[in-house]
Amino acid sequence: MTVDSSTWLEPDPWRSATVATMQIEPFAVEQWMNEYETRCEYNLAETCCDSITLAELLDLGGVGPGYLDRLLSMKLTYGEIEGSDRLRGAIASLFETQSIANTLVTHGTIGANHLVYLTLVSAGDHVVSVVPSYQQHTAIPESLGATVTRVPLREERGWALDLDELAAAVTPSTSLVTLTNPNNPTGALLGREELSAVAATCDKVGAWLLADEVYRGIDQEGSGTTVSAVDLYERAISTGSMSKAFSLAGLRLGWIVGPESLLERVVVHRDYNTISVGMIDDVLAALALENAETILGRNRALVRSNLKTLSNWVDGEDRVSWTRPSGGTITLLRYDGHLLSRDFCVGLVEGPDRVMLTPGSALGMEGHVRIGYANASEALIAGLPLISRYMDGLG
Numbered sequence: 452m453t454v455d456s457s458t459w460l461e462p463d464p465w466r467s468a469t470v471a472t473m474q475i476e477p478f479a480v481e482q483w484m485n486e487y488e489t490r491c492e493y494n495l496a497e498t499c500c501d502s503i504t505l506a507e508l509l510d511l512g513g514v515g516p517g518y519l520d521r522l523l524s525m526k527l528t529y530g531e532i533e534g535s536d537r538l539r540g541a542i543a544s545l546f547e548t549q550s551i552a553n554t555l556v557t558h559g560t561i562g563a564n565h566l567v568y569l570t571l572v573s574a575g576d577h578v579v580s581v582v583p584s585y586q587q588h589t590a591i592p593e594s595l596g597a598t599v600t601r602v603p604l605r606e607e608r609g610w611a612l613d614l615d616e617l618a619a620a621v622t623p624s625t626s627l628v629t630l631t632n633p634n635n636p637t638g639a640l641l642g643r644e645e646l647s648a649v650a651a652t653c654d655k656v657g658a659w660l661l662a663d664e665v666y667r668g669i670d671q672e673g674s675g676t677t678v679s680a681v682d683l684y685e686r687a688i689s690t691g692s693m694s695k696a697f698s699l700a701g702l703r704l705g706w707i708v709g710p711e712s713l714l715e716r717v718v719v720h721r722d723y724n725t726i727s728v729g730m731i732d733d734v735l736a737a738l739a740l741e742n743a744e745t746i747l748g749r750n751r752a753l754v755r756s757n758l759k760t761l762s763n764w765v766d767g768e769d770r771v772s773w774t775r776p777s778g779g780t781i782t783l784l785r786y787d788g789h790l791l792s793r794d795f796c797v798g799l800v801e802g803p804d805r806v807m808l809t810p811g812s813a814l815g816m817e818g819h820v821r822i823g824y825a826n827a828s829e830a831l832i833a834g835l836p837l838i839s840r841y842m843d844g845l846g
Contacts, residue, residue, distance in 0.1 A: 475594035478586050479813035487800050491807035493834035497823040498635075498781055500669065500698045500750040505735075508699070511745050512738045522731060530730040533718065534706075538733050541740035542706045545668075546689070547682040552711045555718070556728050559705040560665040563690035565591060567661055567707060569720045571627055572597050579620045581612060581630040583637065583783075583814045585663060588629045597626075606785070609774045610639035618652045628653050629661040632677070633670065636814050636821040637783050638776020640670060643678045650684035660687040665705075666779035668696040668747045669825070671758060675751045677778065681708050688713065693736050695780060695825075697746055702732045750825070754780060757824040757831050764835040770842050780825035783811065785818060788845055792817055798845075804837040 488494055503511070509518055533539070534556025542556075543549045557563040564587045572578060574596025580588045582601045589599050600620045604610040612630075621628060628649065633640045641649070646662075653660045662680035667689075670677055681689040692705030707717060739746055758776070765771055765784070776782040786795065792810035800807045811819030824831060 476586075476590050478590070480586060480809060483796075483809060483813050487807050490805070491800050492805035493830050493837065494807045494826060495822050495824075495831065495834045495838075496807045496809040497826040499695050499700050500753060500780060500825040501827045502700060503698045503746075508735065508739060511749065512742045513745075514738070518738075522734065525730060525734075527730060529727045530733060532727045534728065535733050535737065538737040538740070539706075541737050541743075542708065545691075545740070545743065546679050546708060549681065549708050553681075553708055553714070555707045555714045555721070556733070557690075557705045557707060557721070558725055558728060559694060559703050560663060560690050560692040561587065561705070562725065563692070563705045563707045564588070564661070564663060566717050566720050566725075567688055567690065568592055568595060570713070570717045571659055571661075576626045577622065577624045579617070579625055579628045579658075581617070581628075581634075583634075583816050584629075584631050585635050586814075588631070588661075588663065592627070592629075604634065604637060604639060606774065610634065610637040610783075612639070612641060612645065612649075614645065614648050614652070617649065621652050621656055621658060623656050625656050625658045627659045627661060629663070631663040631666070632680070633666040633776070633778030635663075635666065635779065636781050636809075636816070637774065638779045638781060639774075640677060640777035640779075643683070646678065646680050647683055650680065650687060653684065653686065658686070660684055662687060662689050664689050664691050665695050666781075667691060668743075669750050669754050669780065670778040671755060672777070675747060679708070685710065693739060696750060697739055697743070698750060699736070699739055702736050704728055704732050704736045753828070754825045757826075757828055760828065760831055761822070761824045761835070764839075768839055768842075781821055781823045783816060783819040784822055786820060786842070788842070790845065792820055796820060799838065799841050802841060804834075804841065806834045806837050806841070808838075 539551045539554040542554045568591045572592045572595045576597040578592040578597045578599045580599050582603055593599050602617050602620050668676045679689045680687040688709035690707055693702045694700035765773055770787040772785045792812045796808050796810040809821040811817050
């Protein structure tokens with residue numbers, strides 16, 4: 452059969468429009484991290500609790516090196532496609548009312564969030580996003596053709612969410628409301644009462660609520676674990692991972708927790724970009740989550756001690772101001788001076804001391820820098836005075 456190339460090469464207007472809709476803006480934070488995190492001496496941009504070794508995981512999990520022997524006979528197939536029952540049960544145990552049927556394993560929280568957006572958002576939809584936030588929560592829905600209304604956390608309110616402002620932004624056409632809790636990058640925290648109010652706002656219009664809870668479990672007060680949105684509202688979705696609170700970013704393993712009917716829809720998209728996670732990652736993540744309180748106890752002690760170090764430095768550094776964070780591993784610092792935040796951070800990380808922070812411009816928060824305080828205490832103790840010395844040199 453002869454093919455008329457003039458026909459099949461002719462531009463397709465519908466396809467061109469579709470491709471244009473799918474364009475997405477560069478991920479500013481990830482580009483910054485990729486550029487400098489392996490080149491710095493003191494990484495105060497780190498967002499994960501100080502990472503643990505495999506040996507430390509086995510110790511915290513109460514098992515010895517012999518535990519690894521069972522892996523030697525493991526045939527490395529795709530494994531259980533949606534995650535092993537053991538792992539999904541361990542994930543469900545992090546919540547008040549969830550079960551294996553409500554959990555789905557993903558490639559990190561970043562994969563979990565992306566799958567939720569692919570499932571729930573279409574061109575013409577209305578999404579409300581609390582900002583500042585992880586860039587996924589605005590860029591992905593916009594790339595899918597949705598209109599995104601941003602509800603800002605305001606510095607003059609101590610980064611507290613204005614529930615009335617959120618309610619005003621949600622309309623009968625709103626299909627999804629999204630937030631990070633604890634908030635990235637401010638460290639602000641929504642408790643049970645506030646989350647219930649957000650859920651009530653969503654419920655009035657039948658909107659879904661996506662709560663990116665990757666920093667959940669390492670709050671500064673009380674038990675350290677705030678209630679999850681998914682335990683408060685029938686159309687809520689929680690995403691999380693092994694990275695931030697559990698010190699195991701190298702497993703690249705996360706989850707979606709939500710209604711079973713939603714997960715059935717998510718799996719349709721997941722089949723195209725995930726299939727399954729690594730079998731060894733599944734086993735190690737299950738071990739960690741079966742000992743979640745031990746690992747979280749270690750990391751709560753770390754973030755609470757390190758935040759005291761950071762707080763003492765801020766109190767003594769009159770060129771820096773902040774609102775003390777309530778949860779997570781990161782917060783924003785406002786700094787004095789004329790430099791744009793990227794210039795400030797480039798000068799710091801490329802200078803002789805090579806201290807890395809994250810420029811606020813990468814988060815839509817010019818005039819600020821984001822600092823992480825969950826890395827090894829030694830790095831924070833050494834790095835903070837070097838920031839002061841750098842500012843001395845700026846005049």
